[in-house]
Amino acid sequence: MPSEAGVGSREIxxxxxxxxxxxxxxxxPQRYRVPFTNDMSVLQGLQYIKDHLDGxxxxxxxxxxxxxxxxxxxxxxxPKLACMTFLRDYHPGPLRxxxxxxxxxxxxLVVTVGGFVKKIENIYPYLIPKTPRRLDEGEYLQTxxxxxxxxxxxxxxxxxxxxxxxxxxGENPDFIxxxxxxxxxxxxxxxxxxxxxxxxxxxxxxxxxxxxxxxGYCSEVCPKQVDPxxxxxxxxxxxxxxxxxxxxxxxxxxGAASNGDAx
Amino acid sequence: MNGPRSYxxxxxxxxxxxxxxxxxxxxxxxxxxxxxYAFILLAGLISLANxxxxxxxxxxxxxxxxxxxxxxxxxxxxxxHVWTWxxxxxxxxxxxxxxxxxxxxxxxxxxxxxxxxxxxxxxLLVAECVQP
Numbered sequence: 001m002p003s004e005a006g007v008g009s010r011e012i013x014x015x016x017x018x019x020x021x022x023x024x025x026x027x028x029p030q031r032y033r034v035p036f037t038n039d040m041s042v043l044q045g046l047q048y049i050k051d052h053l054d055g056x057x058x059x060x061x062x063x064x065x066x067x068x069x070x071x072x073x074x075x076x077x078x079p080k081l082a083c084m085t086f087l088r089d090y091h092p093g094p095l096r097x098x099x100x101x102x103x104x105x106x107x108x109l110v111v112t113v114g115g116f117v118k119k120i121e122n123i124y125p126y127l128i129p130k131t132p133r134r135l136d137e138g139e140y141l142q143t144x145x146x147x148x149x150x151x152x153x154x155x156x157x158x159x160x161x162x163x164x165x166x167x168x169x170g171e172n173p174d175f176i177x178x179x180x181x182x183x184x185x186x187x188x189x190x191x192x193x194x195x196x197x198x199x200x201x202x203x204x205x206x207x208x209x210x211x212x213x214x215x216g217y218c219s220e221v222c223p224k225q226v227d228p229x230x231x232x233x234x235x236x237x238x239x240x241x242x243x244x245x246x247x248x249x250x251x252x253x254x255g256a257a258s259n260g261d262a263x
Numbered sequence: 264m265n266g267p268r269s270y271x272x273x274x275x276x277x278x279x280x281x282x283x284x285x286x287x288x289x290x291x292x293x294x295x296x297x298x299x300y301a302f303i304l305l306a307g308l309i310s311l312a313n314x315x316x317x318x319x320x321x322x323x324x325x326x327x328x329x330x331x332x333x334x335x336x337x338x339x340x341x342x343x344h345v346w347t348w349x350x351x352x353x354x355x356x357x358x359x360x361x362x363x364x365x366x367x368x369x370x371x372x373x374x375x376x377x378x379x380x381x382x383x384x385x386x387l388l389v390a391e392c393v394q395p
Contacts, residue, residue, distance in 0.1 A: 021268035104269035112269050145360045167284065170274040170381070189357070214351050215287045233355040 011035050013093035014045055018055065019105045025106060030054075031094065033138060036087045042097065043071050043082035046109075046222030058111040066223055071161030073109050074098040079164035079221045100164040102173070115173060116160055119180040123199055130194030140192040150189030153182045153231055155224045162218035162228050168211050175211035176202065178218035185231035199243060200235075209235040290347035296340030299333075349375035 014034050019027040032053050034045050043061055050057050062068040064083050071082040076096055087095070103111035129140065162178035163169050169177045177186075184203070188196050205211045212232045219229040266353075279288045308323035324330055352375050353368035360366070 020271050021270070027270060027272070101272065102274065104271040106269050144363050148360045148365050149358050150361075165283075167274075167278045170278065213287075213291075214354065215284060216351055216354060217283055217287070217353070227354070229351075229354045230356075230358075233351075234357050237355055 009035070010091060012045070012091050012095060014049065015094045015096045016046075016049070016108065017096075017098040018057070018108050020056070020107060027098075029096075031052060034087070035090075036162075038086075038088050040087050041083050042075055042080075042085045042087055042090075042095070045087050045095075046082060052251055053243065057109075058107045067157060068151070069157035072100055072159040072161045072164070074101060074164065075245050076154040079161035081161070081223050084223060100160060102149050102164055102166070103160070110217055111160075113160065116158070116163065116177075116179065120158070120183060122197055123176075123180055123184040123187075123202060124190070125183055125187065127190060127193050128195035128198075129192060142191055146191040149191070152226055153186035153228075156182050156226045156228075157224055158184070159223065161221045161223065162226075165215075165217040165221040167215060167217075168213055172207070172211055174207045175206055178212075178232055181209065182226050182228040182231040183234065185235065188235075200239065203235045203239050204242065209233070209239050271349070286347055286350065289343055290351070291375045293340040293344035297344055300337045300341070344378070345379050349379070 012034050014029055015031045017027045018024070018030045034048050034053075036045060036048075041064075043064065045075050046057065046059050047061075050059075051169075059073070060070040061083065062070045065080050066084045069081075072079060073082055074080075074097065075082065075085050077098075078089065079100060082097075097109065099105050099109045099111045103113075103115075106112055133140065138139045140251075156179060158179060160179060164181075166175075166178055169175050180201075181200060184199050187193050188199050209232050212229075212231055214229065216229045219262050279291075292309060307318075307321050310317040349372045353371040356371070358365055359371065
């Protein structure tokens with residue numbers, strides 16, 4: 001539905017929570033009147049502000065099409081991607097835009113991502129084959145049913161909306177959280193992977209799956225239908241099973257297949 | 264990993280009262296009613312162990328208007344709990360694949376509710392049959 005009218009046909013009030021660490025002691029709201037057309041996203045509204053009204057406004061963005069995961073922010077108190085949210089749905093405003101909750105604010109709408117990146121690094125985010133194959137032995141085969149077990153978890157774009165949606169992450173920033181757990185399950189659920197026991201050590205802890213209370217809002221806000229709540233909660237079941245089954249298993253074999261055919 | 268002058272806003276302690284978390288808060292709150300009902304049944308069992316007199320006292324308590332009102336409240340809470348419980352249940356399971364099709368979460372929720380309702384009817388019928 002492309003609009004024929006140019007910029008300026010309608011106007012919306014956008015209230016941005018601003019924080020400039022050199023001058024502000026705490027975040028303060030600032031209002032802008034932004035002309036917009038029907039096809040303009042919230043991200044384009046922010047770009048209009050930066051280009052025409054206030055060049056000091058800071059925010060992250062890149063792809064404009066919901067694949068880079070940079071422009072996550074609180075839009076009327078809901079975690080959303082600014083590029084896939086439209087100004088027309090909030091007319092006449094005021095539309096409140098804030099940085100993602102639960103994260104430290106660097107400046108304006110830019111939050112600190114270091115903690116999240118560290119968590120992703122810690123979960124062994126790569127395939128560790130059950131049985132290493134030589135090139136001449138061919139590829140690692142997988143059936144469509146085996147693929148379906150983890151496929152949605154590989155769609156994560158690291159936008160961190162799920163962390164802003166998670167009240168338990170708000171209470172405990174050390175909680176591994178929905179996004180990193182979805183990536184963990186992407187590998188643990190892969191039939192070709194053999195490092196489940198290693199990753200389950202992270203899942204078993206207080207800051208692993210067990211900080212989650214199954215609120216489920218993380219999956220609702222996910223722009224890619226990754227369903228991180230499913231990743232966290234099926235790991236609770238697994239973790240509980242591991243706890244009880246360890247009495248029956250031989251020592252140190254853990255949750256993964258034993259290396260019977262190691263060569 | 265915070266920057267030197269980053270600002271961390273305080274978490275809202277009343278987050279559970281917000282509309283977005285309504286289903287979750289209802290599920291957790293109605294869990295208290297489930298525990299309350301289990302407590303009443305346990306009291307009945309203890310009364311039974313203490314002889315006929317104690318058991319009659321418990322039966323009379325069940326017939327009081329207070330008890331009926333409480334049970335009505337528990338019933339409403341239980342229905343809400345069952346609904347929200349089966350709504351979150353598919354999240355706790357690995358993907359269910361039949362043939363090559365992933366069973367949707369709505370289908371799993373619906374199956375759970377059907378089983379709960381069927382169990383309710385069976386228990387009701389059995390209770391009717393064994394009445395003195």
